[in-house]
Amino acid sequence: MDIRDEAKSAMEIVNVPPIVSTYRQALHTFDDKYKNDLNTNLLKLKSMMNNLKAEDLGYDNTLSDPGTWRRPNKAPCTYVEVFQNSLVNMSIFVLKPGFKMPMHDHPHMHGLLKVIAGAVRIRSFTEFPLKEAVNEIDFAIRAKHEAARIAHGIHRRRRLFATISQDSICAANSETCVLTPTISNYHEIEALEMPAAFFDILSPPYDTLIEDIGPRRCRYYYVANEISNNLVELQETKVPDCFYCDQVPYLGPYLG
Structure with missing residues (x-):
């Protein structure tokens, strides 16, 4: 490689769009070949997402106009699929002013969420006591228990x-x-007083298979009981009628 080729190669690296670098790091992070370095790669992915801006994702600024959300029959949430394969789902959600995306879970998943427009209030919950699988045998036992629960149908909704x-x-x-x-x-x-948008990465995506359970379904919850300032009881429920989305295309740099 001569000096001109080296300069061109360096320039190509410098000019890689931030979302393309993030996409590549996400695929690396959640590839089973690198699972021993998951925590290190997850921190790197988080750091890269910290620097993402709306324009890096080709975000349509008309979605941040309150007037857009006053149109007749406009859904309270707009979904943008950025990229999906068997490893990751990358997407943007835009919420109308004051709309709350209902509480939901992410079964056996990692997720990263970066606000790119407006502001949101996020309330997150961790199951108590923490039931972390310590090895593959423990995980398999829990998976079979979960499969049996799901097989019993809707009347066996979780409470935790x-x-x-x-x-x-x-x-x-x-x-x-x-x-x-x-x-x-x-x-x-x-979302608060203005429309709000966030970019997120989930791995594995919803609907991928969990061994001995089946498809990775999203389940919805509400706070059924407040035990103390920091401890609550959650009740699984049906998909709230208020939550539905329309969809617009991704306008950012090509991924894949």
């Missing part, structure tokens, strides 16, 4: 205790929020 692990306002200058299969795995997200 949880601690409040986050209750804060996040804006475009806030750090990325992280959830794991056990920590902050339940959350609700509420």
Whole structure:
């Protein structure tokens, strides 16, 4: 490689769009080949997401116009699919002013959430006592128990205790929020006075298979009982009627 080729190569690296670098790091982070370095790679991915801005994702600023959300029959939430494969789902959600995305879970998933427009209140919950699988045998036992619960049908909806692990306002200058299969795995997200948008990465995506259970379903909850300032009881419920989305295309740099 001569000097001109080296300069061109360096320039290409410098000019990689931030979302493309983030996409590549996400695939690396959640690739089973690198699972021994998951925590290190997760921190790197979080750091890269901290610097993402709305324009890096081709965000349509008309979605931040309150007038957009006053149109007849406008859904309270707009979904943008950025990228999805068997490893990760990358997407943008835009919420109308004052709308609360209902509390939901992320079964056996990691997730990262970065606000890119407006501001939201995020309340996250961690199951109590913390039931973290210590090895593959323990995980398999829990998985079979969960499969049996689901097989019993809707009348066996979950009820669980949880601690409040986050209750804060996040804006475009806030750090990325992280959830794991056990920590902050339940959350609700509420837009404030203006429309709000956030970019998130989930791994594995919803609907991928969990061994001995089946598809990775999203379940919804509400606070059924407040035990103390930091301890609540959550009750699984049906998908709230108020929560539905329309969809617009992703307008940012090509991924994949």
